[in-house]
Amino acid sequence: MSNTKIKIRGHESFYIREGWLRKGTIAINEDPYILSNLQVAIDKLGVGSAMVKSIRYWLQAAGLTVEKRGDKGKRYQVLSKDFGDILIKRDPYFEDLGTLYLLHYKLITNKELATTWNLFFNKIKSTEMSKHQMEEALKQLILNIDPEVVISSRSLSDDCNCIIRTYFVEKGDLKNPEDNLICPFSDLGLIKKVNVRGKEEVIYKIKPDKNKLDRLIVLYVIMDNLGLETSTSIKNLIEDENNIGKVFNLDKNSINSYIDKLEYEGYIRVNRTAGLNTIYLTDLAVNILDKYYSEV
Numbered sequence: 001m002s003n004t005k006i007k008i009r010g011h012e013s014f015y016i017r018e019g020w021l022r023k024g025t026i027a028i029n030e031d032p033y034i035l036s037n038l039q040v041a042i043d044k045l046g047v048g049s050a051m052v053k054s055i056r057y058w059l060q061a062a063g064l065t066v067e068k069r070g071d072k073g074k075r076y077q078v079l080s081k082d083f084g085d086i087l088i089k090r091d092p093y094f095e096d097l098g099t100l101y102l103l104h105y106k107l108i109t110n111k112e113l114a115t116t117w118n119l120f121f122n123k124i125k126s127t128e129m130s131k132h133q134m135e136e137a138l139k140q141l142i143l144n145i146d147p148e149v150v151i152s153s154r155s156l157s158d159d160c161n162c163i164i165r166t167y168f169v170e171k172g173d174l175k176n177p178e179d180n181l182i183c184p185f186s187d188l189g190l191i192k193k194v195n196v197r198g199k200e201e202v203i204y205k206i207k208p209d210k211n212k213l214d215r216l217i218v219l220y221v222i223m224d225n226l227g228l229e230t231s232t233s234i235k236n237l238i239e240d241e242n243n244i245g246k247v248f249n250l251d252k253n254s255i256n257s258y259i260d261k262l263e264y265e266g267y268i269r270v271n272r273t274a275g276l277n278t279i280y281l282t283d284l285a286v287n288i289l290d291k292y293y294s295e296v
Helices: 020-030 037-044 049-061 085-090 097-108 115-120 132-146 151-169 184-188 214-228 233-240 252-264 289-295
Strands: 065-069 075-079 128-129 192-196 202-205 231-233 268-273 278-281
Touching: 020 065, 020 075, 020 085, 037 049, 049 065, 049 075, 075 085, 085 097, 085 252, 085 289, 097 115, 097 184, 097 214, 097 289, 115 132, 115 151, 128 132, 132 151, 132 202, 151 184, 151 192, 184 214, 214 231, 214 252, 214 278, 214 289, 231 233, 233 252
Parallel strands: none
Antiparallel strands: 065 075, 128 202, 192 202, 231 278, 268 278
16 A cells, blocks of 8 residues: 555535635634634635635645644644745735746645646646546546555546636636636636537646746746756756646746746756756745745
């Protein structure tokens, strides 16, 4: 049995709704224990019990909060250091596209809490698939992690629906904006769904508009993946799990365009000797989130 934790359907079948992240972060700033006190949270957030559990899950899965245990083992939430605390200060309403791309990145890289999200973006190479093909591919990938895990078809289908609804707006969702059925991540331009009459719907992974995905958000992800390393390569950016190619559905040409821009602005240096395309950070590549939010 694998030691890797697998989480399916932690969201209670609810994708992130407009305003949820703000409501949740405000609530835990006032009372870190509130999401563990179900009735209090229901009254405070104005949603049902399943939605409270979903908000609690999404805050953690998207890297905004960390769950800890206090006295007597009761769980509470705190903003994550150097990410959640920065975002809530710089963009408390979660309205900026860069903020949403950052939250998407944290979600995709959270294999423990968002297993299917991680596998969908990192492991499924096809950019066009039916929902059935999506479910079958994810099922096999999960079994590759743990051959003994029991996968409920309903739970896996719910996860696939949730992934699609996170990034794609259904026509019915637009009829009454007050129903609050739209996920803010749908503005990122990462998934498209096409309904073909008489056939199963087709899901596409698509690359985002270059005018939406800022080069400093791309640089943040590159640096986060580097960790303590001092260099990387174009090949790594394209092929490595959790790096910009996989996370943002970027192809080689798109990545080269971002690298050229970052090199021109002095954030990186690229050694193209013998076709190596090795990328080094410069002294300018520090406090990237602060620099990004100072520009917007």
